[in-house]
Amino acid sequence: MTADLSPLMNASELWQKMGKRFAELKGDYEKNVQRALANGKWQGQSFNAHQSSSAATASEYAAAKTEALAVASLLKQAHTELTRLQKAVKDLVADAEAKDYKVDGSGRATYVGFSRLSAQQQNALQHDPDFPKLMAQAQQAAQEWTDGIAKAVRAVDEADQGVQRALSNAVAFGNGFNAHAEGDLGKASAPWSHHSTSPTRVDSKVKATGPDIGFTVTGDPKYGKEASVKAYADLYHVTAEVSESHGPMKLSGIVDDYQGARATANLGFSDKGGTVKAEASVGHRTTVEGRAELGQTGGYTRAEGFSGVEGSLSAKATKEEATFGWKRFAGNKGTIAGGIEVGGIGIGATAEGWTGVGDEAWWGLKKDEKTGTWKVGGKAGASPGVGGALGFEITVDLHKVTKAAGNAADALGDAVDAVGDAAGSAKKAVSSWF
Known part of the structure; x- marks a missing residue:
């Protein structure tokens, strides 16, 4: 009024x-x-x-x-x-x-x-x-x-x-x-449905590189800059991405296929923390991932196959990451992963089957630089010939959590107002008879 x-x-x-x-x-x-x-x-x-x-x-x-x-x-x-x-x-x-x-x-x-x-x-x-x-x-x-x-x-x-x-x-x-x-x-303003007039938008892109060979050296730990050495010999690397949005619903997928050899090493200590990392791999890796989001609820599935040799050792302690892990493996891997997210908080799990020799362990907390999402998780596995690994992760997107909390507070306020109005109306209705 x-x-x-x-x-x-x-x-x-x-x-x-x-x-x-x-x-x-x-x-x-x-x-x-x-x-x-x-x-x-x-x-x-x-x-x-x-x-x-x-x-x-x-x-x-x-x-x-x-x-x-x-x-x-x-x-x-x-x-x-x-x-x-x-x-x-x-x-x-x-x-x-x-x-x-x-x-x-x-x-x-x-x-x-x-x-x-x-x-x-x-x-x-x-x-x-x-x-x-x-x-x-x-x-x-x-x-x-x-x-x-x-x-x-x-x-x-x-x-x-x-x-x-x-x-x-x-x-x-x-x-x-x-x-x-x-x-x-x-x-x-019409409520979203499969027959909604909301426009559907489809975006896609494909990137292909290779064959390519390179070697780079950057940084200097003596002056507080992280030193990095990278060498690679790529036979090919192809990535295809597609996403479709319709109203509040978004579907996306990515296929990544790579074959070649890579080796990197990082070393650095400064006021921001310290990093020691070395990894190398030779082989063929294919990843397929799909995601679906509806409002503040979403889920993902990922499948990955690897054939080759890989190994790594890492330890990092900074303001945005505290992780430790190692990996060594020779053979074939198959990975299935999936997870859900509600209101900015996600839970995911990973299962791998190995045919080959190796072991792996990882644990830590880190922040994704692109999305700002925090992730805590771990993974462990071993194979003397046939084996596998299990892992989990919990993600927290502070922006989405804040938004969800605000929506919940608004909904609670509306509910309290509705109860108050109903109680007031009931009181007046009863009073009108006396």
Whole structure:
């Protein structure tokens, strides 16, 4: 009844300006970066890599413009719709009060016309044979007003939830801006289903390299920089990724196939911690992984095959990682892994079958630099000829946990409010009979 909806229009205007600004930035970027560097004076692999990444940047500018303008449109339509529905509630209350019905803060109507009569009029009415019938009709009409007001309030609440869904769908789109953001409130606010009008977006990319040989040395532990030595001889390395988003649901998969030989060594000690690591492998490795996410719930499965020789020894203690492990193996491995995540907390398990000779153990806590997710886990296994390994991991995405906690707090607050309103209505209903 008293909500000020004008900030919706203010926000809409700001998002509109943002969308226009992104359009200007896209034009500036294409003119002063893409075309300026594509004048033929720069050639080679670095130029080709830049062209690919710059195309992605320009695409994100365009997607950011689409998303911002969609949000601006949704906010403007939300202001119009919520204002209309709020006015409908106010008008209904005003009509009820004009007909001698008082409406309390919870929307319950009570007939007060009898109390407004003079004592003489009340006395005469009470002696009227039709008085009980008239009071029963008044109580029935009061309930009809109460039901009508409740229905009008529900319409506001449903529209409000629809706006929330529309805004969430417009901006929740993987790791980039939403180039397919829907600006029509009627379409974007519909609950998601397999028949939803929400756009489906499919992204895919394939990367292939090899044959290739390389050797690099970087850093200097004497000056606090981690020293790194890397040598590799790749026969080939192919990676294919695909993802599909539809409303709040996202499916993704990756296939990675590699054959070759690699060896790396890292050594460093500084104020951030210490690292000692050496690993080498020769052979063929194939990994297939699939993921599914729906809101804040998700799951993954992974299968991996390895044939060759590998070994490693590592120990790391920094602000973002504390791990220790070793591995040595010669033969064939088959790995199956899977896990689930709810509200930013995930649990996963790994099982491996080995035909060959080796042993392995790993334990630690570390943070994924790309996603910011913390992981604690362990793995152990051995094989004198035929054997295997078992492992587990627990992941915590602090951003998702915070978001889930906020949603839970909102839901709890709504539930408490609903219980309070129901208790207040019940108390008033009982009081009205005495």
